[in-house]
Amino acid sequence: MPVLEGKELRIVGFLCNWCSYGGADTAGVGRFAQPTDLRIIKLPCTGRVNPLFVVRAFLNGADGVLVSGCHPGDCHYTAGNYYARRRLEVLRELLDVMGINPERFHYTWVSASEGQKWKQVVSDFTARIHALGPAATFTGCPAVTGQIGAAVEIGGIGETGETGMKAAG
Amino acid sequence: MTQHTQELRKLIAQELPNLDVVLAWTHGHNSLTSTPLFITTQEDLEKLDSGPMHVQNLAAYLPSLKGRKVGIVTRGCDSRTIIELLQEKLIERKNITIFGISCSGAVNIRAVRRAVNGESVRSVQADGDSITVTTNHGTHTLRMQDVLMDKCYTCTNQTPIIHDHMVIAQTADHVPGDAPQTTLDALDSMEPGERFAFWEEHMDRCIRCYACRNACPLCVCKDSCVAQSRDPHWLDQSDTPREKLMFQAIHALHSAGRCTECGECERACPMGIPVLAMKQALNRRIKHLFDYQAGMDAQSTPPLFMFRQQEENIKERDAR
Ligand code: SF4
Numbered sequence: 001m002p003v004l005e006g007k008e009l010r011i012v013g014f015l016c017n018w019c020s021y022g023g024a025d026t027a028g029v030g031r032f033a034q035p036t037d038l039r040i041i042k043l044p045c046t047g048r049v050n051p052l053f054v055v056r057a058f059l060n061g062a063d064g065v066l067v068s069g070c071h072p073g074d075c076h077y078t079a080g081n082y083y084a085r086r087r088l089e090v091l092r093e094l095l096d097v098m099g100i101n102p103e104r105f106h107y108t109w110v111s112a113s114e115g116q117k118w119k120q121v122v123s124d125f126t127a128r129i130h131a132l133g134p135a136a137t138f139t140g141c142p143a144v145t146g147q148i149g150a151a152v153e154i155g156g157i158g159e160t161g162e163t164g165m166k167a168a169g
Numbered sequence: 170m171t172q173h174t175q176e177l178r179k180l181i182a183q184e185l186p187n188l189d190v191v192l193a194w195t196h197g198h199n200s201l202t203s204t205p206l207f208i209t210t211q212e213d214l215e216k217l218d219s220g221p222m223h224v225q226n227l228a229a230y231l232p233s234l235k236g237r238k239v240g241i242v243t244r245g246c247d248s249r250t251i252i253e254l255l256q257e258k259l260i261e262r263k264n265i266t267i268f269g270i271s272c273s274g275a276v277n278i279r280a281v282r283r284a285v286n287g288e289s290v291r292s293v294q295a296d297g298d299s300i301t302v303t304t305n306h307g308t309h310t311l312r313m314q315d316v317l318m319d320k321c322y323t324c325t326n327q328t329p330i331i332h333d334h335m336v337i338a339q340t341a342d343h344v345p346g347d348a349p350q351t352t353l354d355a356l357d358s359m360e361p362g363e364r365f366a367f368w369e370e371h372m373d374r375c376i377r378c379y380a381c382r383n384a385c386p387l388c389v390c391k392d393s394c395v396a397q398s399r400d401p402h403w404l405d406q407s408d409t410p411r412e413k414l415m416f417q418a419i420h421a422l423h424s425a426g427r428c429t430e431c432g433e434c435e436r437a438c439p440m441g442i443p444v445l446a447m448k449q450a451l452n453r454r455i456k457h458l459f460d461y462q463a464g465m466d467a468q469s470t471p472p473l474f475m476f477r478q479q480e481e482n483i484k485e486r487d488a489r
């Protein structure tokens with residue numbers, strides 16, 4: 001199995017109904033062996049992919065997110081993937097500044113007949129995510145882990161009592 | 170009162186009879202603070218003040234005054250907000266009279282407090298390129314260029330892009346020498362993991378008051394903000410940095426291609442969370458990808474409302 005140490009990571013895929021979902025289906029019908037980390041969410045079009053879906057997926061614990069749609073020029077709704085391309089490029093910067101490695105995110109175009117290409121995309125992207133390992137989560141904060149009462153360092157400045165709190169554990 | 174302010178009062182006095190209200194600033198409850206002033210009478214005009222301590226972006230009030238005749242005192246950055254609001258048809262040019270003032274930077278009171286080591290501030294006197302702060306422990310003289318708001322260090326338009334009246338155009342650079350490191354500079358120098366920890370630490374303090382959103386002139390959804398909607402349910406109610414950072418991502422993406430970097434979100438945050446940096450990063454990317462800056466031209470099409478079949482600056486990537 002290509003999956004490292006037999007351990008799966010969480011990869012979320014947002015696929016358009018017309019091309020990439022069809023492509024994934026073609027790969028399945030053709031019985032092409034693929035890693036099994038990817039969970040697919042089918043949408044009508046990549047134009048429906050709100051970039052915030054991707055952010056939400058990462059903050060909820062995804063290790064990788066893949067968006068795939070029709071090739072430019074082939075969108076079932078003419079232009080959905082063109083809009084998506086702009087949004088997703090801007091999203092990369094947001095992930096970066098948030099501290100989510102943009103390499104954990106990928107968008108691409110796969111048509112319904114490209115079963116072989118789909119297999120390649122899934123294999124390559126899964127390998128990339130495995131190389132990066134599990135994504136960081138906000139486990140250090142007492143609020144997240146429920147370790148309230150852990151030592152907290154408080155630094156204040158100024159008369160309005162602006163504070164800087166830092167979880168120590 | 171500076172010559173600037175005198176001139177401004179004179180200009181507004183002439184126009185006041187034709188206007189329902191004029192938006193300006195006055196001093197706040199102490200010399201560190203400023204507050205918006207809604208001028209309807211000559212007496213109100215006596216309270217008007219302007220200068221580096223007067224920091225609010227008054228354009229944020231314009232959409233709620235749509236349909237009325239409004240005058241507004243406007244610095245360079247504020248004028249970009251006005252242009253953005255015009256572009257989005259949230260206000261009408263014919264109803265607005267712009268009193269432009271050339272800006273020499275807006276003071277970040279958090280930076281002032283930091284510079285005086287958190288000593289209790291008694292009074293502040295800004296003049297020219299220095300600022301004198303009297304605290305319980307003594308007097309500090311600071312260089313103005315060290316205590317400006319982050320947005321001022323990347324400002325390219327000190328003079329309003331549009332105006333009906335102009336008070337003393339000023340051409341001198343407001344940051345003549347080296348600028349201190351901004352939050353975005355600091356983030357740029359970090360590894361992704363450090364950045365993630367940076368936000369975890371900062372967002373842990375967020376009290377979800379949404380002042381950042383309420384102060385934003387471009388957050389115009391009023392009671393329909395997705396932050397408080399159950400359907401769709403974008404945010405849950407848990408008190409975690411995860412949900413709070415998610416909101417910052419929502420704000421940043423909802424204003425992507427629209428945000429003019431006016432800095433109100435960051436200024437309004439009662440917890441001192443540097444929420445502007447995320448938006449500045451997106452703007453930088455949008456400038457690079459689409460050669461576009463929000464609030465420069467009311468006739469242009471926002472970059473995320475359009476596309477090109479061949480995108481010059483977007484390269485196909487490999488999944489490997
Ligand atoms: S997001 Fe912040 S900087 Fe941008 S327009 Fe809104 S308040 Fe201004």
Ligand code: SF4
Nearest residue numbers: 388390394395420423
């Ligand atoms: S964050 Fe988004 S939904 Fe909320 S008010 Fe701003 S633009 Fe509207």
Ligand code: SF4
Nearest residue numbers: 375376378379381438
């Ligand atoms: S203003 Fe500050 S504390 Fe309030 S919701 Fe925004 S980031 Fe959080």
